[in-house]
Amino acid sequence: MSAAPQSREEFKQRLHAIGDERYHDKHPFHHLLHSGGCTVDQVRAWVVNRYYYQSRIPMKDAAFLSRVDDHRLRRTWRHRIEDHDGTTEGTGGIERWLKLAAGVGLDPEYVRSGVGILPATRFAVDAYVRFVREEPLLPAVASSLTELFAPKIHKDRIAGLLKNYNFANEETISYFQHRLSEAPRDVAFGLEWVLDNAVTIEGQDSAAAALIFKTEVLWAQLDALNSAYVDPGRIPLGAWMPGEGLA
Amino acid sequence: MSAAPQSREEFKQRLHAIGDERYHDKHPFHHLLHSGGCTVDQVRAWVVNRYYYQSRIPMKDAAFLSRVDDHRLRRTWRHRIEDHDGTTEGTGGIERWLKLAAGVGLDPEYVRSGVGILPATRFAVDAYVRFVREEPLLPAVASSLTELFAPKIHKDRIAGLLKNYNFANEETISYFQHRLSEAPRDVAFGLEWVLDNAVTIEGQDSAAAALIFKTEVLWAQLDALNSAYVDPGRIPLGAWMPGEGLA
Numbered sequence: 001m002s003a004a005p006q007s008r009e010e011f012k013q014r015l016h017a018i019g020d021e022r023y024h025d026k027h028p029f030h031h032l033l034h035s036g037g038c039t040v041d042q043v044r045a046w047v048v049n050r051y052y053y054q055s056r057i058p059m060k061d062a063a064f065l066s067r068v069d070d071h072r073l074r075r076t077w078r079h080r081i082e083d084h085d086g087t088t089e090g091t092g093g094i095e096r097w098l099k100l101a102a103g104v105g106l107d108p109e110y111v112r113s114g115v116g117i118l119p120a121t122r123f124a125v126d127a128y129v130r131f132v133r134e135e136p137l138l139p140a141v142a143s144s145l146t147e148l149f150a151p152k153i154h155k156d157r158i159a160g161l162l163k164n165y166n167f168a169n170e171e172t173i174s175y176f177q178h179r180l181s182e183a184p185r186d187v188a189f190g191l192e193w194v195l196d197n198a199v200t201i202e203g204q205d206s207a208a209a210a211l212i213f214k215t216e217v218l219w220a221q222l223d224a225l226n227s228a229y230v231d232p233g234r235i236p237l238g239a240w241m242p243g244e245g246l247a
Numbered sequence: 248m249s250a251a252p253q254s255r256e257e258f259k260q261r262l263h264a265i266g267d268e269r270y271h272d273k274h275p276f277h278h279l280l281h282s283g284g285c286t287v288d289q290v291r292a293w294v295v296n297r298y299y300y301q302s303r304i305p306m307k308d309a310a311f312l313s314r315v316d317d318h319r320l321r322r323t324w325r326h327r328i329e330d331h332d333g334t335t336e337g338t339g340g341i342e343r344w345l346k347l348a349a350g351v352g353l354d355p356e357y358v359r360s361g362v363g364i365l366p367a368t369r370f371a372v373d374a375y376v377r378f379v380r381e382e383p384l385l386p387a388v389a390s391s392l393t394e395l396f397a398p399k400i401h402k403d404r405i406a407g408l409l410k411n412y413n414f415a416n417e418e419t420i421s422y423f424q425h426r427l428s429e430a431p432r433d434v435a436f437g438l439e440w441v442l443d444n445a446v447t448i449e450g451q452d453s454a455a456a457a458l459i460f461k462t463e464v465l466w467a468q469l470d471a472l473n474s475a476y477v478d479p480g481r482i483p484l485g486a487w488m489p490g491e492g493l494a
Contacts, residue, residue: 065309085318
């Protein structure tokens with residue numbers, strides 16, 4: 001016989017504790033970035049690599065949609081794709097990220113091409129897309145709940161970039177400004193859905209494991225970035241080199 | 248060395264010829280339906296089974312989106328999902344199909360449940376979703392080109408249903424009315440995309456094979472429907488029986 005599930009409130013606290021312990025706001029690279037300690041090339045390396053994550057988010061959400069047979073749930077989830085892909089030229093998170101790329105002196109078409117992305121970034125991001133494509137819907141939704149912890153990092157980032165870097169202005173940081181309103185709305189729905197659907201201890205464990213997995217996906221990207229461009233700064237063959245891909 | 252590809256015009260004619268020969272407007276069940284020869288139970292059987300196809304179309308399109316790394320192509324393709332899932336309660340092709348279900352006396356919740364769908368319908372439809380999820384993008388797009396042939400069948404159906412059946416009115420046939428404007432816009436884009444991307448004879452062959460495959464997916468559904476409910480009328484165990492699922 002299964003153990004009893006945690007209460008809704010206990011389980012919610014468990015999810016929040018995962019963020020407190022593991023979310024990538026604690027990664028040294030983010031401290032360096034937000035405090036103004038990054039060189040422009042380190043910022044560029046972050047922009048190039050993080051683009052790959054951004055670019056796969058709508059593909060991940062479409063993979064989720066493709067497995068949902070309730071058109072009402074699809075309808076609610078679909079606006080995540082709209083947020084990222086936009087509705088017309090010049091709108092959506094992906095094009096906003098490319099404005100940041102242009103702002104730091106990169107050629108947006110180079111960034112879009114995917115050339116120069118660290119293999120470890122690809123491996124981590126592709127693992128996330130595969131997870132959402134293949135795992136049961138409960139862990140698939142739970143893996144999105146890192147958005148619970150995103151508003152704080154976005155606020156810190158906006159303040160830190162504006163204070164410390166010449167490239168930062170309303171246009172170049174518009175991606176983060178939009179996420180401040182989008183992420184809380186998305187995660188309010190996702191959290192309720194997970195709390196409603198994780199009604200056995202096995203379900204709760206699978207959802208918690210999915211959220212831990214997702215924090216690992218985010219953390220591994222920063223470890224790879226830090227290793228290549230900060231400490232020890234050993235850039236893998238084929239990855240972006242300072243001077244490449246400039247506008 | 249490969250054979251030379253067909254010219255754009257030759258290849259386009261080849262695609263059209265596939266429809267002329269194989270599209271399901273030639274299936275005897277459609278002749279029976281449009282001419283008023285169906286009993287109400289045969290219409291209900293069609294509505295129950297065709298719902299499964301309708302319900303999987305946005306999942307198929309999401310599976311396609313999940314594989315497209317160009318956000319502009321995703322943005323263009325995304326409106327297919329919007330057309331089917333709608334933007335608010337009461338909108339979209341799936342809910343319009345459920346109005347048809349209600350119009351023929353079925354309980355829309357029964358139809359949505361998927362109970363009673365013929366196994367052969369599931370097999371055919373699931374094969375289509377799998378095809379779009381797994382095959383290269385060119386055949387995945389080409390498999391949607393049966394929409395080239397859809398306007399005629401929708402016009403025939405609207406006229407035939409309105410003339411021959413008491414249940415047919417503006418509300419119950421609104422699904423087909425909407426498809427009259429949606430399908431030509433979608434297929435205009437899809438056809439251009441296929442013509443632009445099928446630039447080798449191997450690519451052209453794969454696109455033509457995909458379109459043939461899709462006509463088989465449609466035809467097989469009608470053969471199964473006809474076998475179960477018309478001729479010889481042998482309903483497989485577990486499939487919808489007259490009297491079930493009524494409102």
